Amino acid sequence: MKLIISFILILAISGWGMANRVEAVSEIEFWTINLQPTFNDYFNRMIEQYESENTGVKIVWKDLPFAAIQQKLLSSMAGGVSPDVVNLSTEMTRPLIEKKALVAIDQINPNFADTYFAGIWQAGEYHGHVYAFPWYVSTKVIMYNQEIFAAAGLDPEKPPKTMDDIKEFSRQIKDKTGINGFIPHIRMYNEFVSHGIPLFSDEEQREVAFNTKEAVAVVQWYLDLINEEIITIEDIRGGYNEAIQRYMSGNLGMLITGPQFLSRIKTNAPAIYENTRVAHLPLGKARVINAAAMNVVIPKTSKNPQEAADFAYFITGDYAQLEFSKIVNILPSAIKAAQDDFFTAGDNTPEGIARRISAEQLQWARDMTITAKNSSKLIKAIDEEFEKAYYGKITAEEAVANMAGRWEEILSK
Amino acid sequence: MVKNIKANRVIMAYLFLIPALVFLLVFRFYPIIAGMFLGFFSYDFLGNSTYIGLANFQEAFTDRKFWLAMQHSVTYLLVVPFIQLLSILLAIMVNRKMRGGHIFRLAYYIPVVTSMVAVAITWKWVLKSNGIINSILTNVGLLATPIAFLTSPELALYSVMFVTLWKGLGFYMVIYLAGLQAVPAGLEEVARLDGAKTWQVWLYITIPLLRPSILLCTVLSAMSALKVFDEIFIMTGGGPINSSLVASLYIYQTAFKDYRFGYAAALGFMLALVVGIFTIINFKFLGKGGANRPQ
Numbered sequence: 156m157k158l159i160i161s162f163i164l165i166l167a168i169s170g171w172g173m174a175n176r177v178e179a180v181s182e183i184e185f186w187t188i189n190l191q192p193t194f195n196d197y198f199n200r201m202i203e204q205y206e207s208e209n210t211g212v213k214i215v216w217k218d219l220p221f222a223a224i225q226q227k228l229l230s231s232m233a234g235g236v237s238p239d240v241v242n243l244s245t246e247m248t249r250p251l252i253e254k255k256a257l258v259a260i261d262q263i264n265p266n267f268a269d270t271y272f273a274g275i276w277q278a279g280e281y282h283g284h285v286y287a288f289p290w291y292v293s294t295k296v297i298m299y300n301q302e303i304f305a306a307a308g309l310d311p312e313k314p315p316k317t318m319d320d321i322k323e324f325s326r327q328i329k330d331k332t333g334i335n336g337f338i339p340h341i342r343m344y345n346e347f348v349s350h351g352i353p354l355f356s357d358e359e360q361r362e363v364a365f366n367t368k369e370a371v372a373v374v375q376w377y378l379d380l381i382n383e384e385i386i387t388i389e390d391i392r393g394g395y396n397e398a399i400q401r402y403m404s405g406n407l408g409m410l411i412t413g414p415q416f417l418s419r420i421k422t423n424a425p426a427i428y429e430n431t432r433v434a435h436l437p438l439g440k441a442r443v444i445n446a447a448a449m450n451v452v453i454p455k456t457s458k459n460p461q462e463a464a465d466f467a468y469f470i471t472g473d474y475a476q477l478e479f480s481k482i483v484n485i486l487p488s489a490i491k492a493a494q495d496d497f498f499t500a501g502d503n504t505p506e507g508i509a510r511r512i513s514a515e516q517l518q519w520a521r522d523m524t525i526t527a528k529n530s531s532k533l534i535k536a537i538d539e540e541f542e543k544a545y546y547g548k549i550t551a552e553e554a555v556a557n558m559a560g561r562w563e564e565i566l567s568k
Numbered sequence: 569m570v571k572n573i574k575a576n577r578v579i580m581a582y583l584f585l586i587p588a589l590v591f592l593l594v595f596r597f598y599p600i601i602a603g604m605f606l607g608f609f610s611y612d613f614l615g616n617s618t619y620i621g622l623a624n625f626q627e628a629f630t631d632r633k634f635w636l637a638m639q640h641s642v643t644y645l646l647v648v649p650f651i652q653l654l655s656i657l658l659a660i661m662v663n664r665k666m667r668g669g670h671i672f673r674l675a676y677y678i679p680v681v682t683s684m685v686a687v688a689i690t691w692k693w694v695l696k697s698n699g700i701i702n703s704i705l706t707n708v709g710l711l712a713t714p715i716a717f718l719t720s721p722e723l724a725l726y727s728v729m730f731v732t733l734w735k736g737l738g739f740y741m742v743i744y745l746a747g748l749q750a751v752p753a754g755l756e757e758v759a760r761l762d763g764a765k766t767w768q769v770w771l772y773i774t775i776p777l778l779r780p781s782i783l784l785c786t787v788l789s790a791m792s793a794l795k796v797f798d799e800i801f802i803m804t805g806g807g808p809i810n811s812s813l814v815a816s817l818y819i820y821q822t823a824f825k826d827y828r829f830g831y832a833a834a835l836g837f838m839l840a841l842v843v844g845i846f847t848i849i850n851f852k853f854l855g856k857g858g859a860n861r862p863q
Contacts, residue, residue, distance in 0.1 A: 226824045233613040233829075254827055256614055389697050389719045392808065455614065531825055542809055546721060 181462045184215045184238035185470075186228070188449075191218035197482055205469050212462055228454070232256060237456040239463035240470070242290065245278050245524040248450050250531050252281045258453040259284035263464045270472060275448050275488045278522035287450035288471040289488035291479060293413035294444050294516040296509050297321075297434045298420070300427065303408040307331040314434030318376070321409065321437065325385045328408040337409040338390045338398040339377065342445075343541045343558075344534070345523045346373050349439035360527035361566050366559035374544060374551040381545055388545060403427055411436060413447065414484040414509035421506070433509045438519060446520035448488060484510055486517060493517065529565050536561035607834035613827065624834035634835055636810060637818035638842065640725055644793040644814060645846070647729050647736075651789050652782065655737050659744035660770070673745070677738040684735065688802035691731045692718065695803075721811035724804050728812060731799050736792070740785045747781030748774065783854040787847055794843045815839045 190198065202214045217238070219227055225247055231237040243251070251257050260267055261284055268276055271289045279287030301311035307328040315321045325336020344354060347365050350373050356364035380386045390397065399416055401407040403424035410416075414433070421428040438444060451467045453460055469475060476487035477495055484506055487493050498514040525533050537558050544554035607624055609617040628634055662673045679687060694700050695717035702714035717727040751774060759769050775782075797816040800806060806813035806821075819839065823832035 229613050229824060229827070233615070235615070250827055254612055254614070256612075387697065388808075389716060392719055535825075539809070542807065546809055548809065 180211055180213050181459045182213045182215055183240060183459060183463055183466050184217065185240045185466065186224065186238045187216070187218050187242040188221050188224055188244075189218065190242075194479075194482070197479060201470060201475055201478070205466060209462075209465070212466070214466060232454055232456045235456060237454040239453060239457040239459055240467045241452050241454060243287075243450050243452055245287070245448050245450060245522055246530075246534070248279065248287050248452055249281075249524060249526060251452070251454075252279070252286045253528055253530070256455055257286040258455055258457065258460050258464070259286055260288060260453065260464055260467075261285045263461065264468075267464075267468060270468075270490065271488050272490055272493070272517075272520075274521050275446060278448060278524060278526065279450060279452075281526070287452045288467045290449040290451050290471045291476065291485040292446045292448045292488050292517075292520065292522075293415055293485050294446050294513050294520050295411050295436045296414050296512050296516075297436055298402070298410045298412070298417065298431050298505070298509070299434065300402070300405065300408055300430050301432050302430045303328060303332060303334065303405070307408065311432060314432070315409070315437060317437045318439070321411075322376075322380065322385060325380075325408065326383070329385060332408075334406050334408065335386060335390060335401065336407075337411060338386060338393060338401065338407060339380070339411065340395050340398065341377060341391065341541070342523075342534075343374065343537050344525060345445050346377075346439075348521075348523050349441055349443060349445070351439065351441035354525070355527065363559045363562045363566070366555055370555045371551045374541065374554050377541075378545060378551055391545060414506070414513045417484055417506050417509055428505060431505045433505050433512060435512055435516065442519055443521045443523075444516050444519045445523040446486075446517070448522050448524075484513070486513055527566065529568070532565045533562055536565065603833045604837055606830055607837045609830045609833075611830040611833075613829055617830070620830070624831045625838070627831065628834055628838055631835075633810065633813070634815070634818055634838075637806075637813045637815045638839070640811075640813060641794050641796070641815040641839070641842075643725065644729060644732075644796050645790060647733050647793050648786060648789045651733050651736050651740060652785055654733070655740035655785070656744050656775070656778065656782075658737060658741045659748055660774070662741070663745055663748045673741075676741055679735045680738040680742075682735070684798040685802060687735050688731065688799045691734075691799075692803050695727055718804055719808055721809050724808060725812040728796075728799050728803050731803065732793070732796060735799075736789065740789065743781050743785055744778060747778045751777045779854065783850065786854060787850045790846050790850055791843055794839070794846060815842075 185202075187198070198216055202216060206212060206214060224241075224243070228237065228241060228243075248257070260279075267288070268285065275289040275292060276285065279285045279289065297314060299311070299314060304311045304324075307324075308331055309324055309327060315324050321337055328334065328336035344365075347354060347370055350369060352367060352370050352373070353364045354360075356362040381388060381391070395412060398407060398410055399412065399419065402410040403420055405424075405427055417428070417431070417433075420431065436444060451471050453463045453467060457463045471489065473487070473489045473491040476489045477492040477497070479485065480487050480492065481497060486498070493514070498510060524530070527533060540549070540554045540557040540561065543549045543557075544551055549557065606617075608619060608621060610620050610624075611617040658676055662669055662676070696702070697714035697716060697719075701717075702711065705711040706714060716723065718724050755773050755777075756769050759773050764772070795816050796814055797820065800812055800814050800817050801820070804812040806817045815835070816839065819832050819835045822828050822835060
């Protein structure tokens with residue numbers, strides 16, 4: 156009798172255990188930036204595919220505005236209810252890495268690294284570990300309105316080849332048509348690196364190296380744009396959005412931005428899109444180009460870091476990135492995806508040309524985000540001193556000296 | 569029996585109060601008290617906190633940027649007299665019996681119920697160098713070059729203050745309107761019969777009787793001015809060259825950009841102190857509230 160009861164109990168317990176296993180579902184909360192509703196079909200397809208290949212895992216996808224994601228993420232982490240997989244720019248990722256708020260993904264699987272371009276993978280490195288899966292990247296191209304070029308007496312067949320060309324073309328466009336030639340989006344530390352001016356003199360990134368005449372010349376080049384009335388202070392402060400809005404309304408000759416913005420132009424301003432041509436972005440002395448990368452990270456407060464890393468690897472892997480690149484003009488950070496014929500055999504539409512150019516430029520690409528400690532403070536110091544310079548409060552020399560001085564102070568802490 | 573009824577009424581009163589009290593405790597008092605304590609810690613948002621005593625407060629006293637932001641917040645108080653004066657005038661105007669008066673009341677109140685984000689974005693467009701104001705002024709020849717309302721370090725703060733004033737006007741107008749409608753009509757009539765002119769009736773009868781409303785509105789608008797955030801965040805981001813950086817924006821940046829939550833809590837506590845001081849000053853100057861009100 157005892158045996159029968161024991162047998163029934165064992166059966167009951169194992170049955171209960173099995174029922175529990177069937178019901179056990181790991182829920183992975185996945186946050187992206189500004190991707191809904193445009194890419195709903197793509198993400199729903201990818202999520203469905205992942206869930207069918209990984210039974211027991213449920214992906215909950217949420218999309219947040221760029222301006223809100225950082226604050227929401229911090230609040231959720233402080234409250235212990237953070238998402239598991241989060242899309243962040245490299246600039247947003249760095250302070251979180253410094254605060255030890257992210258999972259070191261190379262500790263989960265050291266082989267993840269083999270999938271991605273080394274230069275982009277390393278942007279997520281800090282003190283010997285890597286904390287971010289690289290996702291899509293883009294290198295800037297020049298889009299220009301050939302009608303405006305013609306009206307300004309410029310040959311649309313001959314796009315600018317150097318930054319000085321861009322300046323001269325802009326001057327001519329402004330003189331002849333009264334509208335802006337271009338609106339730069341200036342990250343002065345990127346400009347320094349593009350011009351071959353190193354930010355640090357040591358590998359540990361403790362010694363500042365950019366307090367040079369060359370750096371002063373770079374700052375002065377931009378100040379001259381204002382002094383010579385090629386652009387206004389309001390243009391500089393407007394940034395990307397201002398430039399894209401003006402380009403789409405036919406009030407800007409050249410737009411320097413990532414090729415993914417072409418789809419926005421195509422949808423919102425089809426007539427401008429028809430008039431758009433695309434050219435390579437002139438390279439500076441260092442012959443490097445900034446590859447603005449998006450990352451996917453796993454907060455340390457994730458309750459399922461293993462599953463989260465697996466999904467993050469899937470969404471940033473060769474297959475998913477290639478599929479994503481086919482619907483929006485971005486480049487994959489995954490090596491095999493980037494080798495696909497799709498990137499070399501584009502059609503002759505502005506989007507096709509932009510894709511080819513952007514892919515060609517990948518060879519010079521480098522994520523120029525500052526990786527030193529207190530990166531956000533370093534960036535703020537540069538921005539503030541440059542701002543003082545373009546308001547005429549200080550000279551280019553003083554601006555560079557102040558930038559270097561403030562960096563030394565921040566780095567010494 | 570009577571005692572029982574009385575006790576029941578007291579219990580009922582507390583039962584009705586409890587839900588609101590719980591809500592206040594959880595969502596108001598607890599965060600305020602926890603925030604005050606956080607000011608004494610170095611906190612990294614992952615739950616790790618270290619007690620550092622008064623270090624955050626000491627740092628705040630030598631933080632030049634914080635005091636610059638605080639100075640701008642105090643400058644923002646300039647909105648208060650203008651908004652009060654204009655809303656009293658508006659209230660007096662719409663209080664008159666006239667055809668379609670309710671349309672004006674509605675029109676003045678619409679900005680109050682409009683989201684600050686929408687208002688700030690709209691005004692940002694309006695105030696741009698190629699925005700509607702500059703375009704009109706340059707086209708009619710009143711301006712040779714557009715005014716950099718939001719990109720001039722000298723003008724940016726005042727331009728945003730104007731938007732705050734524009735949006736808040738209707739809110740205070742409604743409070744004053746309620747105050748005006750409570751002013752006994754007989755008093756004004758008697759004053760007129762005694763030969764008082766319209767401005768004398770306003771100055772010696774209407775305005776003094778509005779004193780409780782003036783106190784309420786001044787305190788509310790002063791507190792709002794010192795804590796201003798949304799319009800600054802959207803329209804200028806504190807720039808250019810920190811010329812419109814106000815205390816709450818600096819506190820936000822300290823917490824969510826520099827990840828210094830303990831220090832931000834200390835700064836928040838100091839801002840709350842300043843708001844408290846200004847509120848006490850308001851009560852001192854405009855005090856007595858409804859003491860002069862005829863019974």
